[in-house]
Amino acid sequence: MPAVTLEHVCKRFGDVVAADDVTLAIEEGEFFALLGPSGSGKTTVLRLIAGFLKPDSGRITIGGQAVDAVPPYQRDIGMVFQSYALFPHMTVYGNLAFGLSVRGVPKAEIRRRVQEMLELVRLPGMENRRPHQLSGGQQQRVALARALITNPKVVLLDEPLAALDKRLREAMQVELKQIQRQVGITAIFVTHDQEEALTLADRIAIMNQGQVEQVGTPADVYERPRTAFVAGFLGDANFFAGRVTAAGGGGRPGEVATEYGLVVRTAHPLPPVGQPATLIVRPERMRLVALADPDGGRPGAAEEPPGAGQRAGDPAGAGEPAGNGFAARVQQVIYSGKTIKYVVAAFGHEFQVMEQNRDDRPLAAGDPVWVAWSPSHTVVVQP
Amino acid sequence: MRDGRRTWSIVGLTAPAYLWLTLAVFLPLSAMLYFSFLTQVPFGGREASLTLQHYRTFWELDFYPLLTWRSIKLGLHVTAWCLVLGYPAAYALARTVKGRWRESLFLLVILPFWSNSLVRVYSWTIVLRSDGVLDRLVQWLFPGAGPLNLLFSYPAIVIGLVHAFLPYMILTTYVALQSIDERLLEAAQSLGARPWTVFARVVFPLSLPGVIAGVVLIFVPVIGVFMEPRVLGGRAGTMLGTVIEEQFVQAFNWPFGAALSFILLAVVLLLLAVFYPFLRGRRLV
Amino acid sequence: MRFLGGVAGRAYLALMLAFLYLPIVVMVLMAFNRSSLYTLPIEWDLIWFRSLLHNQRLLQAGLNSVLLATATMVVSTFLGTLAALAFHRYEFRGKALLQALLLPPIAIPWLILGTAMLIFFFWVGIGRGLHAMLLGHVALSLPYVVMVVGARLKGFDRTLEEAAYSLGANPWQTFLRVTVPVILPGVVAAGLFAFTVSFDMFVVSYFLAAPGVATLPVEIYTAIRTGLTPEINALSTIIIVVSMGLMLAVARLYNFAGDK
Numbered sequence: 039m040p041a042v043t044l045e046h047v048c049k050r051f052g053d054v055v056a057a058d059d060v061t062l063a064i065e066e067g068e069f070f071a072l073l074g075p076s077g078s079g080k081t082t083v084l085r086l087i088a089g090f091l092k093p094d095s096g097r098i099t100i101g102g103q104a105v106d107a108v109p110p111y112q113r114d115i116g117m118v119f120q121s122y123a124l125f126p127h128m129t130v131y132g133n134l135a136f137g138l139s140v141r142g143v144p145k146a147e148i149r150r151r152v153q154e155m156l157e158l159v160r161l162p163g164m165e166n167r168r169p170h171q172l173s174g175g176q177q178q179r180v181a182l183a184r185a186l187i188t189n190p191k192v193v194l195l196d197e198p199l200a201a202l203d204k205r206l207r208e209a210m211q212v213e214l215k216q217i218q219r220q221v222g223i224t225a226i227f228v229t230h231d232q233e234e235a236l237t238l239a240d241r242i243a244i245m246n247q248g249q250v251e252q253v254g255t256p257a258d259v260y261e262r263p264r265t266a267f268v269a270g271f272l273g274d275a276n277f278f279a280g281r282v283t284a285a286g287g288g289g290r291p292g293e294v295a296t297e298y299g300l301v302v303r304t305a306h307p308l309p310p311v312g313q314p315a316t317l318i319v320r321p322e323r324m325r326l327v328a329l330a331d332p333d334g335g336r337p338g339a340a341e342e343p344p345g346a347g348q349r350a351g352d353p354a355g356a357g358e359p360a361g362n363g364f365a366a367r368v369q370q371v372i373y374s375g376k377t378i379k380y381v382v383a384a385f386g387h388e389f390q391v392m393e394q395n396r397d398d399r400p401l402a403a404g405d406p407v408w409v410a411w412s413p414s415h416t417v418v419v420q421p
Numbered sequence: 422m423r424d425g426r427r428t429w430s431i432v433g434l435t436a437p438a439y440l441w442l443t444l445a446v447f448l449p450l451s452a453m454l455y456f457s458f459l460t461q462v463p464f465g466g467r468e469a470s471l472t473l474q475h476y477r478t479f480w481e482l483d484f485y486p487l488l489t490w491r492s493i494k495l496g497l498h499v500t501a502w503c504l505v506l507g508y509p510a511a512y513a514l515a516r517t518v519k520g521r522w523r524e525s526l527f528l529l530v531i532l533p534f535w536s537n538s539l540v541r542v543y544s545w546t547i548v549l550r551s552d553g554v555l556d557r558l559v560q561w562l563f564p565g566a567g568p569l570n571l572l573f574s575y576p577a578i579v580i581g582l583v584h585a586f587l588p589y590m591i592l593t594t595y596v597a598l599q600s601i602d603e604r605l606l607e608a609a610q611s612l613g614a615r616p617w618t619v620f621a622r623v624v625f626p627l628s629l630p631g632v633i634a635g636v637v638l639i640f641v642p643v644i645g646v647f648m649e650p651r652v653l654g655g656r657a658g659t660m661l662g663t664v665i666e667e668q669f670v671q672a673f674n675w676p677f678g679a680a681l682s683f684i685l686l687a688v689v690l691l692l693l694a695v696f697y698p699f700l701r702g703r704r705l706v
Numbered sequence: 707m708r709f710l711g712g713v714a715g716r717a718y719l720a721l722m723l724a725f726l727y728l729p730i731v732v733m734v735l736m737a738f739n740r741s742s743l744y745t746l747p748i749e750w751d752l753i754w755f756r757s758l759l760h761n762q763r764l765l766q767a768g769l770n771s772v773l774l775a776t777a778t779m780v781v782s783t784f785l786g787t788l789a790a791l792a793f794h795r796y797e798f799r800g801k802a803l804l805q806a807l808l809l810p811p812i813a814i815p816w817l818i819l820g821t822a823m824l825i826f827f828f829w830v831g832i833g834r835g836l837h838a839m840l841l842g843h844v845a846l847s848l849p850y851v852v853m854v855v856g857a858r859l860k861g862f863d864r865t866l867e868e869a870a871y872s873l874g875a876n877p878w879q880t881f882l883r884v885t886v887p888v889i890l891p892g893v894v895a896a897g898l899f900a901f902t903v904s905f906d907m908f909v910v911s912y913f914l915a916a917p918g919v920a921t922l923p924v925e926i927y928t929a930i931r932t933g934l935t936p937e938i939n940a941l942s943t944i945i946i947v948v949s950m951g952l953m954l955a956v957a958r959l960y961n962f963a964g965d966k
Binding site for chain 3: 427430431433434435437438439441442444445446447448449450452453456463464506509510512513514516517518526528529530532533535536537538539540541543544545546547548554584587588591641642644645646647648651652662665666669670675678679682685686689693
């Protein structure tokens with residue numbers, strides 16, 4: 039039985055549809071991410087689950103029970119707010135004890151549980167501090183401990199790490215995931231940071247304009263985005279649009295004649311022949327091969343890479359005879375340490391290629407190159 | 422159903438306060454407007470009819486328009502002095518003093534403003550009376566100088582009122598000045614502006630809302646004062662306010678007093694209307 | 707040049723403070739002077755404070771003032787806090803109008819309001835006296851309470867209430883255990899503020915005082931107008947100390963300077 043479900047939930051604010059027919063099922067013990075740009079409705083969905091908003095239509099269940107008529111304080115949830123919302127007039131102890139004390143838990147039991155939680159979030163001895171005496175990371179952990187202490191059915195996290203700086207955020211990501219595993223709680227968290235979602239979540243729902251575009255594991259949504267939006271939001275992508283010329287199947291790649299006059303092959307299912315199709319390729323799936331002679335002298339077919347010997351260790355181009363490729367010229371080299379991003383130009387367009395920083399002599403702007411990639415890395419998306 | 426509860430919450434929370442305000446402010450003001458058109462007070466079985474007589478009296482005699490102008494002039498004098506004395510003080514407070522010192526000094530400046538105004542006016546009578554503290558100070562500094570005899574004169578009223586209202590001007594101007602982003606001044610300097618230019622072209626325009634708020638907060642009450650002119654001005658202290666008070670306390674001509682009050686109110690409202698566009702940016706609640 | 711500006715600024719501030727405090731200090735000193743004619747040098751004596759203890763009229767007025775100010779504080783803090791909560795919590799039609807209606811009690815000279823109250827209260831049979839003064843004082847301090855509490859509420863993070871709900875607290879528990887404690891300093895400051903407004907209020911009390919029923923400011927005014935009563939110095943000293951003490955308390959609770 040799923041821990042939390044949303045069935046055809048809609049919520050509008052005036053003319054703005056913040057949640058448009060949202061259907062989700064979050065499993066018991068799952069770390070589930072709601073990912074999307076600001077205004078995509080992810081926070082609305084979280085607040086609908088919490089009960090701070092009431093859906094216009096649709097149904098929400100928590101722990102198998104419909105909660106439409108249940109106020110937030112009876113939903114048995116825990117919530118971590120972006121601003122942490124620690125009670126400024128209480129100590130750390132008071133903050134942690136609050137949820138138990140409103141439930142009428144005996145004092146001794148509260149004392150024991152608070153100690154336990156402080157151990158869990160590695161803040162023992164901090165019970166008498168006030169929130170403003172804590173660092174950002176410590177406040178974050180108190181907020182998490184406060185949300186977990188009542189053993190809620192689900193913990194909701196609203197951009198929990200957004201207020202922390204980059205280093206602390208990465209450390210907290212690891213810790214957050216550890217604690218969630220250790221407690222075994224169902225967690226739903228909202229973020230606009232795709233890396234954070236990919237790192238932390240068991241599954242991700244990507245939202246756009248109030249709609250869920252795709253739900254899947256991090257690898258699913260990154261490797262096989264269903265829509266152009268998901269592909270673009272989860273990272274850089276090179277787009278190819280065109281018409282299907284060969285549907286493929288039975289081990290043979292399908293083919294799409296793109297607007298550039300280039301035929302791109304894909305190992306993934308395509309619409310019927312003659313239909314439009316959009317293909318994406320991640321920059322790190324493409325390989326660059328330096329061309330000796332700028333003015334061609336290339337072997338006949340576009341899809342044939344030029345002699346694999348020119349650049350050693352180039353499996354994508356060399357290993358697959360029926361690969362993809364085109365000639366281009368390096369436009370810009372963006373160096374960022376362990377990787378180098380190349381912007382290359384061809385057909386009057388720009389493409390991005392990401393390479394590991396492995397070569398002694400990287401390519402330079404103006405160099406002619408051969409861009410190559412495999413049909414299995416050419417993903418078909420809805421436009 | 423939820424909307425119904427919401428409405429009831431709003432009504433329940435606001436109604437007590439606004440009923441009270443209605444009973445103690447809005448109905449009295451309406452009653453006063455009504456009374457200003459009555460021939461006499463309708464108490465004790467006396468018959469009253471509607472009349473414009475009181476408003477006519479105001480315009481027929483030179484005395485009352487002159488009196489009104491006197492009150493406005495007093496307002497202008499007091500406001501001008503408060504501005505001249507208060508702006509540099511606010512500037513010094515906001516720009517040259519820092520940290521805890523600033524907080525304490527600020528508190529010291531506004532503290533008298535919250536002590537009893539009557540007591541403060543009274544204290545000036547001790548300072549200004551002939552052979553009082555000020556006279557002695559002057560004689561000590563300039564032996565042979567005659568007594569100033571400031572008490573019961575127009576300057577005494579101005580001094581007392583400036584003392585009473587100066588903290589307003591310092592307060593509003595200080596708030597405006599200290600909210601100016603330091604980086605704006607640096608930006609102006611980086612663009613080649615000299616200190617005086619920075620002040621004239623950046624600081625002063627940005628502090629203007631505070632100055633205007635101060636001007637209104639001082640000018641409006643000052644044209645309606647009656648206690649200060651009476652205590653400090655003696656016979657020189659006849660103002661619109663004192664005449665209104667007389668109508669209620671000594672002459673018992675309430676309808677005429679009401680008419681005078683309303684003319685005063687009209688002046689106040691006119692001023693507020695003129696300054697409203699400047700004050701609008703400052704949200705009250 | 708900057709240093710000179712700093713020195714000049716400080717010197718000027720000192721001058722302004724001297725102007726603001728000179729008469730008050732003189733008056734306080736004179737309260738301890740044995741001579742009733744303000745002669746110098748001062749002969750230190752507590753004679754005026756002692757004679758104040760035997761001035762039944764002033765003692766009664768003092769009691770009236772304290773009672774009135776206390777009642778004003780309680781009533782206007784309660785009513786004003788409710789209204790401030792409504793403004794903070796709800797968006798509704800007419801809200802801007804209601805907020806604008808808080809201005810007249812502040813912006814209209816008290817002389818006009820005092821005389822208007824006199825007319826109306828007399829007309830409808832409310833009459834004069836402490837109860838009439840209470841009506842007036844509460845009305846005049848209410849807007850300040852709404853503003854002070856409103857300012858505190860503005861800084862109140864609504865997610866604190868949501869956090870309480872998410873932890874299982876019902877609306878009542880949330881109000882008592884989260885909302886009230888967080889806004890309490892603002893409410894207390896507003897209450898002290900209201901007390902001070904009432905305690906120092908002269909104009910409205912003056913018009914609403916019934917024969918034999920007056921407050922301290924009204925009695926002081928009468929004393930000043932009728933002649934020399936040096937006990938007034940002693941009394942004024944007490945009033946100044948009380949008022950300033952209260953305002954210091956408010957300032958501690960409510961940061962007036964604007965920066966932390």
